[in-house]
Amino acid sequence: MTLSRNDAANVAKVLSEALPYIRRFAGKTLVVKYGGNAMESDELKTGFARDIVLMKAVGINPVVVHGGGPQIGDLLKRLNIESHFIDGMRVTDSATMDVVEMVLGGQVNKDIVNLINRHGGRAIGLTGKDAELIRARKLTVSRQTPEMTRPEIIDIGHVGEVASVNTQLLNMLVNSDFIPVIAPIGVGDDGASYNINADLVAGKVAEALKAEKLLLLTNISGLLDKQGEVLTGLTTEQVDRLIEDGTIYGGMLPKIRCALEAVNGGVTSAHIIDGRVPNAVLLEIFTDSGVGTLISNRRRV
Ligand SMILES: Nc1ncnc2c1ncn2[C@@H]1O[C@H](COP(=O)(O)OP(=O)(O)O)[C@@H](O)[C@H]1O
Numbered sequence: 643m644t645l646s647r648n649d650a651a652n653v654a655k656v657l658s659e660a661l662p663y664i665r666r667f668a669g670k671t672l673v674v675k676y677g678g679n680a681m682e683s684d685e686l687k688t689g690f691a692r693d694i695v696l697m698k699a700v701g702i703n704p705v706v707v708h709g710g711g712p713q714i715g716d717l718l719k720r721l722n723i724e725s726h727f728i729d730g731m732r733v734t735d736s737a738t739m740d741v742v743e744m745v746l747g748g749q750v751n752k753d754i755v756n757l758i759n760r761h762g763g764r765a766i767g768l769t770g771k772d773a774e775l776i777r778a779r780k781l782t783v784s785r786q787t788p789e790m791t792r793p794e795i796i797d798i799g800h801v802g803e804v805a806s807v808n809t810q811l812l813n814m815l816v817n818s819d820f821i822p823v824i825a826p827i828g829v830g831d832d833g834a835s836y837n838i839n840a841d842l843v844a845g846k847v848a849e850a851l852k853a854e855k856l857l858l859l860t861n862i863s864g865l866l867d868k869q870g871e872v873l874t875g876l877t878t879e880q881v882d883r884l885i886e887d888g889t890i891y892g893g894m895l896p897k898i899r900c901a902l903e904a905v906n907g908g909v910t911s912a913h914i915i916d917g918r919v920p921n922a923v924l925l926e927i928f929t930d931s932g933v934g935t936l937i938s939n940r941r942r943v
């Protein structure tokens with residue numbers, strides 16, 4: 643690389659402005675959830691990979707958890723398998739589970755690992771089955787309408803929730819300068835595979851590692867109110883009200899729930915940010931205001 647005097651001056655300026663943030667986060671763990679909707683273009687994926695590599699290079703420890711909902715949807719469509727969602731969770735029968743495992747553990751995981759490595763990082767791809775990284779149990783979903791005397795239990799198939807996270811493995815990798823890239827597949831006591839919403843995995847991994855930040859990259863500018871304005875700094879009670887009145891629905895439900903749980907479980911802050919913005923991760927870390935919706939355990943939540 644040849645650097646002109648101008649380039650060198652710009653690099654020096656940017657680095658000196660970034661220094662206070664680098665010092666603040668050096669040695670800390672940041673869990674970044676990369677949603678399938680934020681992987682739309684090669685440009686976005688490349689920007690993401692560069693951000694992750696840069697973070698590691700300046701001494702911050704990223705742990706990536708990825709989704710891949712749209713990519714699973716594409717293959718299911720090609721195979722003529724229908725799928726639908728309840729409260730943001732894909733109803734997962736055995737055939738769907740096979741596809742989920744192939745797409746997340748194969749295609750999407752290796753794509754991200756490869757990109758990070760091509761940009762100079764040392765990424766290692768894992769599913770929850772590797773060294774039993776994510777132990778899972780079946781997720782039960784219940785629903786109650788005012789007419790019902792008791793809640794009805796809905797069976798959504800091979801969908802799991804996180805029972806435990808193997809932090810020993812993650813700490814070993816992080817301390818050896820690897821960047822773990824985790825596909826949200828869990829393993830049950832009997833060795834069965836579970837499809838887990840990637841937001842839930844990211845939240846639990848962040849909690850287990852006592853991460854400084856949980857960044858949830860999605861395809862929207864943050865949590866929006868009914869008028870489309872970005873909401874930030876919400877209390878648990880305010881979030882409950884927004885769920886009740888239907889402002890928060892679908893894929894935003896697991897996202898906001900896991901963000902709240904993570905901060906209540908010891909993560910300093912969780913951020914729902916727009917993964918369609920190039921270099922969203924660096925923008926979030928290296929600015930005071932940040933981008934998107936902030937949920938913090940300081941005072942309000
Ligand atoms: N109040 C809300 N604010 C913003 N997005 C919301 C809200 N309620 C529901 N959503 C939906 O949640 C989606 C984000 O969830 P999801 O599609 O699962 O993202 P990802 O694939 O990144 O996890 C948004 O694109 C939007 O359609």
Ligand SMILES: CC(=O)N[C@@H](CCC(=O)OP(=O)(O)O)C(=O)O
Pocket residue numbers: 676677678679708709710711712714730731732742801802826837838839840841893
């Ligand atoms: C149970 C459940 O819904 N699992 C998700 C796992 C992938 C995911 O969460 O991907 P995104 O983050 O891109 O939405 C699914 O099958 O789509």
